[in-house]
Amino acid sequence: MKPFTHRLGDLQLRILQSLWAKPDASVADVHAELKPERDLAHTTVATMLRKMEARGLVTHREEGRSFLYRAKVAAEEVSRSVGRHFVESLFEGSLADAVSHLLTTRDVSRAELNQLEKLIKEAKKRTP
Numbered sequence: 001m002k003p004f005t006h007r008l009g010d011l012q013l014r015i016l017q018s019l020w021a022k023p024d025a026s027v028a029d030v031h032a033e034l035k036p037e038r039d040l041a042h043t044t045v046a047t048m049l050r051k052m053e054a055r056g057l058v059t060h061r062e063e064g065r066s067f068l069y070r071a072k073v074a075a076e077e078v079s080r081s082v083g084r085h086f087v088e089s090l091f092e093g094s095l096a097d098a099v100s101h102l103l104t105t106r107d108v109s110r111a112e113l114n115q116l117e118k119l120i121k122e123a124k125k126r127t128p
Helices: 010-021 027-034 042-054 075-091 095-105 110-126
Strands: 058-063 066-071
Touching (some): 010 027, 010 042, 010 075, 027 042, 027 066, 042 058, 042 066, 075 095
Antiparallel strands (some): 058 066
C-alpha cells in the first residue's frame, strides 16, 4: 500500500503550524497569528479551516459561541509525507540526488554538515 501524501498549500501548512504551536485556537486566534505575514480576511481563515476539517487535517470543538480548532495530523506525519513527496516527485526517489541538490543550492554551515555526518553514521548502524 502506498503511503498517504499530504498535499498542502502554503496557507494550509502555515495554519497547521499555528495550530501545532497553539492547539484549541479560535478562527480569531489563527487569523491574528497569520496577520503580520499575510493580509487575509477573517472569513478566509474560517473558510480554510472548514475545508481543512473536511479533508481530515483539523478538528474543532464548540466552546460557547466559538469553535476551537486543533490539528488532527502531527507535524512529524506531515513533514514525513511532504519530504517523501519531494524526493519522489523531484528526484525520482533518489535521496542522494535530493541531498546533493540541497547541498549545492544553499549555504550550509559547518554545524549542519557535522549534523548530517552524524545522521549518516546513525543510519549506517541501522542498515544491514
